[in-house]
Amino acid sequence: MSLILSSIIVLGGIGVLSAAVLYFVSKRFHVVEEPEVALIEAELPGANCGACGYSGCHDFAVNCAKVPSLEGFNCPGGGEKAMSAIARIKGVDSVAARPMVAVVHCNGTCENRPIKSYYDGARSCAILSMVAVGATDCAYGCLGEGDCVAACRWNAITMNPLTGMPEVDTDLCTGCGVCAARCPRSLIELRPKGPRGMRVYVACANREKGAMAIKECKVSCIACGKCARSCPHDAIRIENNLAYIDFEKCKLCRKCVDQCPTHAIHAVNFPILKPKSELAGTIEEKR
Amino acid sequence: MLHTFHKGGVHPPQSKLTASQPIIDIELPRKVVVTFSQHIGAIAVCDLKKGDHVTRGQVIAHAAGFVSTNIHTPISGKVVKLDRCKTAFGHPADTVTIEASDEDHQSDLDAIESLSPVRDDDTAMSLASEELIKIIDDAGIVGLGGATFPTKVKLTPPPGSKADILIVNGVECEPYLTNDHAIMLANSEDIVRGIRLLMRAAKVDRAVVGIEANKPDAIEAMTRAASTCRAIEIMPLKVKYPEGGEKQLIEAVTGREVPSGGLPISVGAIVQNVATALAVSDAVRYGLPLMSRVITVTGPSVKKPGNYRVPIGTDIRSLIDIAGGVPSDVGKIILGGPMMGKAVVSIDAPTIKGVSGILMLPLSMSRRREPEPCIRCGACVDACPMGLEPYLLATLSRFDRWEDCEDNKVMNCIECGSCSYICPAARPILDYIRLGKNKVGAAIKARRAQSK
Numbered sequence: 001m002s003l004i005l006s007s008i009i010v011l012g013g014i015g016v017l018s019a020a021v022l023y024f025v026s027k028r029f030h031v032v033e034e035p036e037v038a039l040i041e042a043e044l045p046g047a048n049c050g051a052c053g054y055s056g057c058h059d060f061a062v063n064c065a066k067v068p069s070l071e072g073f074n075c076p077g078g079g080e081k082a083m084s085a086i087a088r089i090k091g092v093d094s095v096a097a098r099p100m101v102a103v104v105h106c107n108g109t110c111e112n113r114p115i116k117s118y119y120d121g122a123r124s125c126a127i128l129s130m131v132a133v134g135a136t137d138c139a140y141g142c143l144g145e146g147d148c149v150a151a152c153r154w155n156a157i158t159m160n161p162l163t164g165m166p167e168v169d170t171d172l173c174t175g176c177g178v179c180a181a182r183c184p185r186s187l188i189e190l191r192p193k194g195p196r197g198m199r200v201y202v203a204c205a206n207r208e209k210g211a212m213a214i215k216e217c218k219v220s221c222i223a224c225g226k227c228a229r230s231c232p233h234d235a236i237r238i239e240n241n242l243a244y245i246d247f248e249k250c251k252l253c254r255k256c257v258d259q260c261p262t263h264a265i266h267a268v269n270f271p272i273l274k275p276k277s278e279l280a281g282t283i284e285e286k287r
Numbered sequence: 288m289l290h291t292f293h294k295g296g297v298h299p300p301q302s303k304l305t306a307s308q309p310i311i312d313i314e315l316p317r318k319v320v321v322t323f324s325q326h327i328g329a330i331a332v333c334d335l336k337k338g339d340h341v342t343r344g345q346v347i348a349h350a351a352g353f354v355s356t357n358i359h360t361p362i363s364g365k366v367v368k369l370d371r372c373k374t375a376f377g378h379p380a381d382t383v384t385i386e387a388s389d390e391d392h393q394s395d396l397d398a399i400e401s402l403s404p405v406r407d408d409d410t411a412m413s414l415a416s417e418e419l420i421k422i423i424d425d426a427g428i429v430g431l432g433g434a435t436f437p438t439k440v441k442l443t444p445p446p447g448s449k450a451d452i453l454i455v456n457g458v459e460c461e462p463y464l465t466n467d468h469a470i471m472l473a474n475s476e477d478i479v480r481g482i483r484l485l486m487r488a489a490k491v492d493r494a495v496v497g498i499e500a501n502k503p504d505a506i507e508a509m510t511r512a513a514s515t516c517r518a519i520e521i522m523p524l525k526v527k528y529p530e531g532g533e534k535q536l537i538e539a540v541t542g543r544e545v546p547s548g549g550l551p552i553s554v555g556a557i558v559q560n561v562a563t564a565l566a567v568s569d570a571v572r573y574g575l576p577l578m579s580r581v582i583t584v585t586g587p588s589v590k591k592p593g594n595y596r597v598p599i600g601t602d603i604r605s606l607i608d609i610a611g612g613v614p615s616d617v618g619k620i621i622l623g624g625p626m627m628g629k630a631v632v633s634i635d636a637p638t639i640k641g642v643s644g645i646l647m648l649p650l651s652m653s654r655r656r657e658p659e660p661c662i663r664c665g666a667c668v669d670a671c672p673m674g675l676e677p678y679l680l681a682t683l684s685r686f687d688r689w690e691d692c693e694d695n696k697v698m699n700c701i702e703c704g705s706c707s708y709i710c711p712a713a714r715p716i717l718d719y720i721r722l723g724k725n726k727v728g729a730a731i732k733a734r735r736a737q738s739k
Contacts, residue, residue: 116632116633117377117630117632120654120655121655121715121718122658122715122718122719122722124718124719124722126722126725127715127718127719127721127722130721130722130725131376131629131718131721132376132377132629132630132632133373133376133377133378133632134377137373137377139377139378139379208371208379209371212371212379
């Protein structure tokens, strides 16, 4: 009986003492914070992705509360919804940032780019890219170990088991760019979501000359320049044996898409106009 | 009591299948493909044009800077192609393809037949240090133990440091490989000459050749060859992997420990491989640049495993064909040994200066086990020859904690693979440590560039 009693007294005593210390410390070292900080932080997604340039959502809120305007502050994760809410809190006009989406510049599926070797090391693109060229011949394309999938805080990227390629869900992607920074081959680029999600881009990053590139992958850019010549808006340039479509200049006319002999140019989210049998297979329609 | 290093180490099965076999000179190939990045440092610059004629031993790519080296053609012939080819690891690289006509081939064979010294030993030994380093530099000699660090850089210590001992690495602690063993048996006199020349070039008056005790015939041959030179000591070492690591060998031979982040020169030591010493001897005595090396082609199911002297640039497939072709049960082909070598993705690629062996492992031996959770047994800590905590570094690296990796001395890792070898849970420890090294190395470089 006395054992139980002494235990209760000792533990209770420790509890009371700790509570007193905690109470004292919390009063003595209380940090006065702008009430705005808590309000702003409540609107942020809380993923701490770092895409805004600050070390986490709290840091963003603290810095955002310090200055009167919203200039230079953008939370890609929260998107327009979060930013307009923050603008309301601060009583300023919201600065509409262009919504961006991650685009993978590779279409090296198992079918287009045969697997030549077997890798059984640690499952990480960063490690694989240091050890060898990857499971296929292409030294520029997707390694398929899913570093981008692991990096995404929004579950917007998934690995398609049929193609072995990552796929970005346009609705879930916030354009934070964490995946782009993580990809050891720099295959992911942030491009504007475009009207109704329509985008045209080159799904290849191979910088070898055409003859070598086409041997490595059936749908590689061979830098023939047909797309650049066909573009009425001068939006396509060929650099290092690779075509790049400048999204600032591109008017989404899709003239280049049909020109590309290797079908390396992808047009996504366009409404299907005339389902030509040969065209239907070449233009990938993604939702 | 034989000397060895003190921290860690493992004992993988020796599997030296080709230990007692002599060196076989392979037939001079009619076609070679030479890449320009066969060494650590800047990629050599090639100024040949298509159609140019080159003769055996001619420089085809010049050193581009101090840490770089010349590259020579091992055959005479015409430049037929200057383009990008795949290396054995699949990366595209600039290459030159040289093809020999019948005349070229015959003249090369005659030149090999009528090889005679250009300098006798007395003239060679009276050359000044600078002259020797110039010859070594021109001959394109790099460390042939596998790291391919330009030899002249090691021989020119940074100002303020002075070497007092030359350590010659004849350890060959990698399982399967016997190429250094083979040259120590066949060319012991030449190696001793090379060591004396290296001592002269580095201005040291003492050399120790470290050889693992599992090669008694090599120890005997080297002792006999070095009996006339009192400055050279042959030291048998206890068998333990990775004794051939530069820092481990220095500790085993001299008892000195290279400080963290330091170079061997900071404890007064210069380490050179026996094959490098042989190349130095060939360069000084015969005027031959580095254009061939001994490669062990081996594996449990290889038909004719052996030590082959190969002109550098011969493609790997034809070398494997000479050794009896790719065995049907092969699962992995590795350049180098099983511990530190790298698996290739293609054998239609040229050999380069750093290839010490081609190991073909059967499928049953080449697959990794599925990794299991770390059981905190500490076997990797016991095995690490650098006194690191591999399990910790791997975990930190896995969670992107690069600063913590740096604090835990990830850069000291020599990538010997003892941790991954010993791990009972088959965790890919070294894979993650290598990633950490890569990231921390880049951060250190960026910091240095910023502070400049």
